[in-house]
Amino acid sequence: MKKFLAVVLAAMMLLAVAVPALADGETFLWDNFDDRDPNAKPELAPNGVNMWWDNWANLRAKNEDGAIKIDYRPKAFDPEDYDNEEDYFAHAADWMGNWGEAVNMWALDGISYCKYLNVRIKGAEGGEENKIIMYWHPEDSKFYSARFCDLVLADGSKATITTDWQDLVIDLEASGFPGMTNAFHFYAFAKNVIWLDEISFSEAVAPIDATSGETILAGLTAPETGKAWELPIQEYLAGLE
Numbered sequence: 570m571k572k573f574l575a576v577v578l579a580a581m582m583l584l585a586v587a588v589p590a591l592a593d594g595e596t597f598l599w600d601n602f603d604d605r606d607p608n609a610k611p612e613l614a615p616n617g618v619n620m621w622w623d624n625w626a627n628l629r630a631k632n633e634d635g636a637i638k639i640d641y642r643p644k645a646f647d648p649e650d651y652d653n654e655e656d657y658f659a660h661a662a663d664w665m666g667n668w669g670e671a672v673n674m675w676a677l678d679g680i681s682y683c684k685y686l687n688v689r690i691k692g693a694e695g696g697e698e699n700k701i702i703m704y705w706h707p708e709d710s711k712f713y714s715a716r717f718c719d720l721v722l723a724d725g726s727k728a729t730i731t732t733d734w735q736d737l738v739i740d741l742e743a744s745g746f747p748g749m750t751n752a753f754h755f756y757a758f759a760k761n762v763i764w765l766d767e768i769s770f771s772e773a774v775a776p777i778d779a780t781s782g783e784t785i786l787a788g789l790t791a792p793e794t795g796k797a798w799e800l801p802i803q804e805y806l807a808g809l810e
């Protein structure tokens with residue numbers, strides 16, 4: 570009888586390991602920028618896991634009341650720097666404003682793909698969604714990008730940035746992104762100023778097998794949408810005028 574019980578207990582434990590329960594309403598924090606000096610990368614992100622790198626290019630940034638103010642200064646076309654306009658747009662990766670961070674999200678307990686990305690954001694003028702690109706490259710192997718104004722919110726509407734703080738709830742699948750990443754950027758191809766506060770993932774939909782880079786990549790089944798600088802940036806800029 571004792572032995573039978575031990576076998577049953579062992580089987581139950583195996584089952585518990587094999588099928589991790591997804592806690593209802595679970596949220597995975599990416600960053601909250603509390604006490605953050607944009608010019609000094611912390612070793613750990615506020616969620617307690619390693620922050621590998623941060624990118625601050627073609628912008629000025631400062632911390633304001635626990636949020637970051639990002640003043641994007643993409644470089645205008647200068648014939649001294651580029652052969653022609655075509656060459657300029659081919660090198661958009663170099664001249665766009667780029668805020669980005671790599672956070673080891675795979676190390677978080679119970680890490681899961683999520684339905685939503687929550688972004689607390691406001692802009693200096695409103696309309697900044699037309700000038701910014703969200704770009705992810707999980708494991709530096711798969712590439713996803715979309716203009717911010719093309720991101721789809723939980724209610725089916727498109728993302729807009731206003732001069733008021735908003736908590737945007739972005740539907741990741743509907744927006745063409747996988748449910749988790751370890752590398753995250755907001756690029757800007759036109760001058761603008763935004764404030765960024767808490768970024769988190771919510772509504773776990775499936776666990777992530779983070780035992781290796783291979784198992785993580787195997788789970789990233791969303792069709793790739795490409796790199797930020799491969800989007801039709803010249804068209805986007807023409808549309809702003």
Ligand SMILES: [Ca+2]
Nearest residue numbers: 601602603635
């Ligand atoms: Ca904050």
